[in-house]
Amino acid sequence: MIHKPKQIESDSRQSPPFFIIRLLRDPSSAIGFLLVLAFTCSSLLGLIEVTPYPVLEQHPIDRLKAPSSEYWFGTDQFGRDIFSRVMKGGANSLQVAVTSVFISSFLGTVIGILAGYTGGLLDTVLMRLMDILFAFPSLLLALLIVTIIGAGLSSTVLAITVVYTPIFARVARGPVLGLKNAEFVTAARCLGAQNWRIILHHIFPNMRTVLIVQFTLALSWALITEAGLSFLGLGTQPPNPSWGLMLSENRGLAEIAPWLILFPGLAIMLTVLGFNLLGDGLRDVLDPYLKAE
Amino acid sequence: MRQHLIRRLLASMITLLGISVMVFGAIRLVPGDQITAQLGTEAGMLSDEQRASLERYYGLDRPPVEQYFTWATNALQGNFGFSIRQGREVLPLILERFPVTLELAILSVLIALLIGIPVGIIAALRRNTWIDFFGRVFSMLGLSVPNFLLGTLIIYILSVYFGILPNSGNYVDFFEDPNTNLQQLIFPAITMGFSFAASIMRMTRSAMLEVLNESYVRTARSKGLPERTVILRHALRNALIPVVTLIGIEFGYLLGGAFITEQIFALPGIGRLAINAITQREYALVQGIAMFIVFNFIVINFIVDMIYGLLDPRVTYDT
Numbered sequence: 001m002i003h004k005p006k007q008i009e010s011d012s013r014q015s016p017p018f019f020i021i022r023l024l025r026d027p028s029s030a031i032g033f034l035l036v037l038a039f040t041c042s043s044l045l046g047l048i049e050v051t052p053y054p055v056l057e058q059h060p061i062d063r064l065k066a067p068s069s070e071y072w073f074g075t076d077q078f079g080r081d082i083f084s085r086v087m088k089g090g091a092n093s094l095q096v097a098v099t100s101v102f103i104s105s106f107l108g109t110v111i112g113i114l115a116g117y118t119g120g121l122l123d124t125v126l127m128r129l130m131d132i133l134f135a136f137p138s139l140l141l142a143l144l145i146v147t148i149i150g151a152g153l154s155s156t157v158l159a160i161t162v163v164y165t166p167i168f169a170r171v172a173r174g175p176v177l178g179l180k181n182a183e184f185v186t187a188a189r190c191l192g193a194q195n196w197r198i199i200l201h202h203i204f205p206n207m208r209t210v211l212i213v214q215f216t217l218a219l220s221w222a223l224i225t226e227a228g229l230s231f232l233g234l235g236t237q238p239p240n241p242s243w244g245l246m247l248s249e250n251r252g253l254a255e256i257a258p259w260l261i262l263f264p265g266l267a268i269m270l271t272v273l274g275f276n277l278l279g280d281g282l283r284d285v286l287d288p289y290l291k292a293e
Numbered sequence: 294m295r296q297h298l299i300r301r302l303l304a305s306m307i308t309l310l311g312i313s314v315m316v317f318g319a320i321r322l323v324p325g326d327q328i329t330a331q332l333g334t335e336a337g338m339l340s341d342e343q344r345a346s347l348e349r350y351y352g353l354d355r356p357p358v359e360q361y362f363t364w365a366t367n368a369l370q371g372n373f374g375f376s377i378r379q380g381r382e383v384l385p386l387i388l389e390r391f392p393v394t395l396e397l398a399i400l401s402v403l404i405a406l407l408i409g410i411p412v413g414i415i416a417a418l419r420r421n422t423w424i425d426f427f428g429r430v431f432s433m434l435g436l437s438v439p440n441f442l443l444g445t446l447i448i449y450i451l452s453v454y455f456g457i458l459p460n461s462g463n464y465v466d467f468f469e470d471p472n473t474n475l476q477q478l479i480f481p482a483i484t485m486g487f488s489f490a491a492s493i494m495r496m497t498r499s500a501m502l503e504v505l506n507e508s509y510v511r512t513a514r515s516k517g518l519p520e521r522t523v524i525l526r527h528a529l530r531n532a533l534i535p536v537v538t539l540i541g542i543e544f545g546y547l548l549g550g551a552f553i554t555e556q557i558f559a560l561p562g563i564g565r566l567a568i569n570a571i572t573q574r575e576y577a578l579v580q581g582i583a584m585f586i587v588f589n590f591i592v593i594n595f596i597v598d599m600i601y602g603l604l605d606p607r608v609t610y611d612t
Contacts, residue, residue, distance in 0.1 A: 128304075128308070129311070132311035132312055132315060135308050135312060136587060136590075139552055140567070143568075144319055147323070147579060148319055148320075227439060228441055231553060232552065232553065232568060233572075247441065247442065251445055254445070254453075255449070255452060258449065261446075265445065269442060270437075272437040272439070273434070273437035276436055277433065
């Protein structure tokens with residue numbers, strides 16, 4: 001059993017209930033947490049289609065109805081319930097964002113750890129490849145990928161994954177460079193621990209906090225990218241709802257039915273705000289060294 | 294310094310080379326052959342001979358490596374190919390649209406600086422007051438409102454409450470009529486500058502807070518210098534160093550990232566040209582635009598890196 005310095009362990013290995021209590025004590029983090037929780041719950045309900053009305057069901061008599069007790073967020077030009085579509089749109093966005101950020105964080109972390117830990121030629125080659133991807137403005141890269149494989153949910157996932165993998169690789173590589181020469185890693189190596197064991201048991205636990213914060217912030221960027229691609233007609237395809245697509249489809253009708261853009265717009269803004277506040281709060285709680293002033 | 298310059302130049306060239314391979318290869322990954330992809334249903338009317346002749350004309354009958362070198366050699370000479378639908382060469386098309394995107398980027402940066410730096414300074418100086426709170430709310434909102442949402446809201450408010458539509462007529466060049474041109478560009482610039490202002494505000498605030506605790510600021514105060522001089526001459530000059538880097542990087546993004554804003558406000562810039570090229574499957578144009586944007590981005594990053602060294606004498610490159 002190798003004993004690691006307490007200073008490094010203390011912040012990254014807080015027990016979950018303790019750090020959640022600390023997180024919720026900060027008002028802005030608590031607001032972020034609640035917003036994310038509300039978004040996740042409504043999206044999960046949307047995912048299993050537990051919505052007030054079926055998402056694609058049209059009510060021709062009730063076209064462009066203002067918000068009321070019958071239709072909480074009003075209806076669109078086909079008489080579809082906006083509230084149900086916002087819920088389902090959130091589910092689509094959540095699916096894309098979570099899947100792409102999961103894959104990119106996994107790939108990026110593996111690449112970053114490999115590059116940082118191994119060093120030398122492999123480091124140069126891997127990070128140069130990441131730099132090449134990084135040099136592309138993210139939306140341009142996403143657009144290129146969508147051009148190649150066509151618009152749709154899976155291509156949006158791939159596009160966001162390719163865009164965010166280099167970011168995770170960079171974020172992961174930084175701490176590895178410092179940690180691989182830390183005393184406890186040297187001690188583990190002296191005791192005959194294999195490289196994979198050192199990485200999994202000694203290096204990775206000490207960089208978890210940075211990755212958790214990055215993961216939360218990346219979710220908000222992924223949501224924006226998905227909504228942006230859908231806004232341009234290159235993400236989720238109609239008649240399936242997506243917040244970005246709902247905004248873009250209904251722009252022309254906003255003058256007579258402002259609720260058509262108000263509710264999807266608010267949904268995007270509040271969700272991204274929630275993830276940003278939560279990300280900032282997590283950074284403050286989990287890693288005081290990174291605490292933003 | 295010279296060594297660092299050469300190293301950075303080499304690294305930039307390798308990145309550009311890698312990107313050219315990627316952009317070239319990516320377009321070849323498009324399902325189906327390029328002739329069909331570009332001509333659509335009309336490709337069905339081609340005879341075998343006509344198809345073979347078109348393939349010969351575009352060099353598609355040669356091995357991919359040879360195709361890449363031909364394309365790269367031509368690209369280095371400014372020849373990015375021909376846009377079939379527009380009936381023109383790619384580079385003049387891009388250069389024609391570039392001033393709109395450039396002007397939009399410059400205006401966005403100016404708006405972001407005018408809002409972000411003063412709010413950031415005041416928020417740092419009045420830490421934990423309502424002004425600071427307002428500044429932080431502004432920055433958080435700025436980072437949470439995507440530009441397609443802000444642009445849509447701006448158009449909605451202008452059209453409903455003021456009865457005007459930004460850029461409802463044809464785009465007017467700055468040198469033709471500066472007044473109309475600025476009227477057409479101010480709202481798109483606000484749309485793009487808003488989130489950038491939020492980033493600058495955050496960066497300025499945190500850099501100022503850090504610098505205000507430095508010993509040289511305490512020394513300046515203890516010498517009896519007026520607070521204004523301490524803030525402007527001693528604190529701000531040092532706090533702005535990371536902000537300059539941020540401005541450079543964001544400027545690179547703004548030059549290549551105006552796709553949505555140009556689309557919303559119907560501005561004939563590079564972003565809109567790119568979206569049209571993508572939806573119409575104009576591959577030569579897509580390749581040309583991607584290379585042009587990335588080239589700008591790399592050049593700007595390179596310049597920022599050099600400026601950083603000049604601004605901060607503590608930065609040494611010869612390690």
